[in-house]
Amino acid sequence: MKTSKSQQEQTRRHLIRTAVDMMTEQGYEASTMKQIARAAGIGDATIYKYFPTKEKLLLAYYELCIEIVLEVTLETPGLEQFGLQERLQRLVDALLELLLADREFVEMTRSVVGKSPLLMMRDQMPGQQALKAQVIAFIAAAEQSSEIAACDFKNLLGGLFADYLFAVIAYWLKDESEEFSDTTQLVDLTLAVLVLALKSGVVNKLSELASFLIRNQLSRLMQNGSGLLDILKLAKRGLAA
Numbered sequence: 001m002k003t004s005k006s007q008q009e010q011t012r013r014h015l016i017r018t019a020v021d022m023m024t025e026q027g028y029e030a031s032t033m034k035q036i037a038r039a040a041g042i043g044d045a046t047i048y049k050y051f052p053t054k055e056k057l058l059l060a061y062y063e064l065c066i067e068i069v070l071e072v073t074l075e076t077p078g079l080e081q082f083g084l085q086e087r088l089q090r091l092v093d094a095l096l097e098l099l100l101a102d103r104e105f106v107e108m109t110r111s112v113v114g115k116s117p118l119l120m121m122r123d124q125m126p127g128q129q130a131l132k133a134q135v136i137a138f139i140a141a142a143e144q145s146s147e148i149a150a151c152d153f154k155n156l157l158g159g160l161f162a163d164y165l166f167a168v169i170a171y172w173l174k175d176e177s178e179e180f181s182d183t184t185q186l187v188d189l190t191l192a193v194l195v196l197a198l199k200s201g202v203v204n205k206l207s208e209l210a211s212f213l214i215r216n217q218l219s220r221l222m223q224n225g226s227g228l229l230d231i232l233k234l235a236k237r238g239l240a241a
Helices: 005-026 033-040 054-074 084-100 103-115 128-144 154-174 178-200 208-224 228-240
Strands: none
Touching: 005 033, 005 054, 005 103, 033 054, 054 084, 054 103, 054 128, 084 103, 084 128, 084 154, 084 178, 103 154, 128 154, 154 178
């Protein structure tokens, strides 16, 4: 008997949730695919039809999160009245709100990815294409409404947003401020700088080399955090002027 797409999706989400709970409780290495399958109530072989490896199952958690975040963001009341910064901020806020309940698991996955950096190569980044398409749509809408200047780098910025999100997560995991206020300030400042740059047309003057350097240094800067908020405040004031 064939299962419907909706049933397959329910099974996929159930497997992901089961894996997250098990890995959080007993660790990544100690959790086997067989254990996850049995805890989820499916056959040992069936799990491999959904996820060929445990690493793919781990990444599927983030892909599912991006799917949910995009749904939540697009269903936000009054979203059509939001400016570009508010729309992008809604995306980030929705993701962090979703990850909060699984913060211990998210912290654990960072060490797993650190041992296997190829897992997070650009083409494999979870939810990359859907996220990229939505960010491009937001930028195009802002461009069409004349909120920002004509942007020649929509495709590049859309691709970079996934890198930005995972860098924000790294910063958030190290944030010990009350109610993660430093992360809130970081997101507000970084997105404000981006939108001001788009309004001024500065982004169109960036080269491919500059974008490459930004992408490769972004995670390091956010994980370090030292002086980053002050730098962003200066950049925001400069662009606003």
